[in-house]
Amino acid sequence: DVKVTQSSRYLVKRTGEKVFLECVQDMDHENMFWYRQDPGLGLRLIYFSYDVKMKEKGDIPEGYSVSREKKERFSLILESASTNQTSMYLCASSASRGMSDTQYFGPGTRLTVL
Amino acid sequence: QKEVEQNSGPLSVPEGAIASLNCTYSDRGSQSFFWYRQYSGKSPELIMFIYSNGDKEDGRFTAQLNKASQYVSLLIRDSQPSDSATYLCAVIPGTYKYIFGTGTRLKVLA
Numbered sequence: 001d002v003k004v005t006q007s008s009r010y011l012v013k014r015t016g017e018k019v020f021l022e023c024v025q026d027m028d029h030e031n032m033f034w035y036r037q038d039p040g041l042g043l044r045l046i047y048f049s050y051d052v053k054m055k056e057k058g059d060i061p062e063g064y065s066v067s068r069e070k071k072e073r074f075s076l077i078l079e080s081a082s083t084n085q086t087s088m089y090l091c092a093s094s095a096s097r098g099m100s101d102t103q104y105f106g107p108g109t110r111l112t113v114l
Numbered sequence: 115q116k117e118v119e120q121n122s123g124p125l126s127v128p129e130g131a132i133a134s135l136n137c138t139y140s141d142r143g144s145q146s147f148f149w150y151r152q153y154s155g156k157s158p159e160l161i162m163f164i165y166s167n168g169d170k171e172d173g174r175f176t177a178q179l180n181k182a183s184q185y186v187s188l189l190i191r192d193s194q195p196s197d198s199a200t201y202l203c204a205v206i207p208g209t210y211k212y213i214f215g216t217g218t219r220l221k222v223l224a
Contacts, residue, residue, distance in 0.1 A: 033212075040122075042216035043158075043202070058211070090157055101146070103204075103212060105157035 003027070004106035006091055012112045019078040021109050023091030031094045032074035033103065034058075034066060036087040043090065049074055081113045117141060118205050120215035128223050133190040135218050137203030140184065147179055147186045148204040152217065158202055161188070193222045 007022035023032065033048040035058075045058030047066040055066050063085060067075045074093075078085055088110050092103040119138045127133045137147075146165045150158035164170045164177040164186065176189040186205075190197055200217040207213055 040216065043212075043214040045211065048211065101206065102148070102160050102163065105159070108157050 004091055004093055004104050006089075006106040006109050008109050009107060010110050010112075012114065013078075013081050014114050015082060017078075017081050017113075019081050019111065019113075021076040021078075021089055021091075021111070023074045023076070023093075023106055024072050025074075025093040025104070025106075026072065027093065027095065027104075028071065029093035029095050029104075030071075031096075031101075031103075032068065033092040033094075034064075034074065034076045035090045035092065036060070036085075037090055037108075038087050046076065081111075083113050085111065086113045087111060117207070117213045118203055118215040120201075120203050120218045122216060123219040124221045125218055126221045126223055127193050129193060129195060131193050133193045133197065133220055133222070135188040135190075135201050135203075135220065137186045137188075137215055138184055139186070139203075139205045139207075139213075141205070141207035141213075142181075142184065144181075144184075144205045144207045146206040147177070148206075148212070149175075149177060149188045150202040150204060152200045152202060154199075161201075190220075193220075195222045195224045198222045 004025045034046040035043045049068045065077045091106040094103045148163045149161040152158040164179045170177045174191045178187045202217045203215040204212045
């Protein structure tokens, strides 16, 4: 079974803090994704990566950066957390770029910025 | 117009009935379509995907795709209370990036 893990289930940070969210997958997947999920807005793509050290902006990259130094690990960084970044953050990975490219999700990190 | 649209619900059906969940998409070049289930407080999990016109069945679930009408649906036969969840439709519009709908909340009444 594919396993995607995220470093924290719940996180509380203060405005202005630098926040790191870590994601690790154990299935040698090429592609990794970071989403945020908010009520009424659904899942929105922040950044994705299709190879080590490669990254591409998603739909809402402002205020975020990412790092992928190893194939299995994809980190999301909030350089200076703000209250409007309070959300559920979901990491996902997938194996290929084909038509049946299934994304597998981690358990999520619920981040609260005070 | 949103790229992937779903009725937010809730859609309430009695136990044992057929639940019909619908999704429309705007990009005619979309190639692959996915249905995910998400329980409250949990992450999405894949139910099934479809990329050819017509029906695809997997147990109690049937996905239906009509590319001409830009419409994909999910039927759940013999609905159970454990099927109560939010169902997310996702589309790959020609790249490997997913576009998600906002989800339909399904309630199966015992």
